[in-house]
Amino acid sequence: MGLAEVMDALGIASQTSGVWSMPVTLPTPEDELPLARTRISGLARLRAAQGRPLEG
Numbered sequence: 001m002g003l004a005e006v007m008d009a010l011g012i013a014s015q016t017s018g019v020w021s022m023p024v025t026l027p028t029p030e031d032e033l034p035l036a037r038t039r040i041s042g043l044a045r046l047r048a049a050q051g052r053p054l055e056g
Contacts, residue, residue: 004020010027010032012026012027012032
């Protein structure tokens with residue numbers, strides 16, 4: 001399975017009449033994967049350190 005198929009399967013990208021599209025804001029890993037709270041907290045700390053706080 002290629003990257004395009006994976007992105008399509010996850011709902012990150014879609015294809016209509018041969019034209020691929022993606023949402024303006026991409027989902028975060030915790031939106032798509034069942035992650036432990038400790039992993040989600042770690043991701044939030046990384047984003048905060050980069051000046052991009054976790055939304056929601």
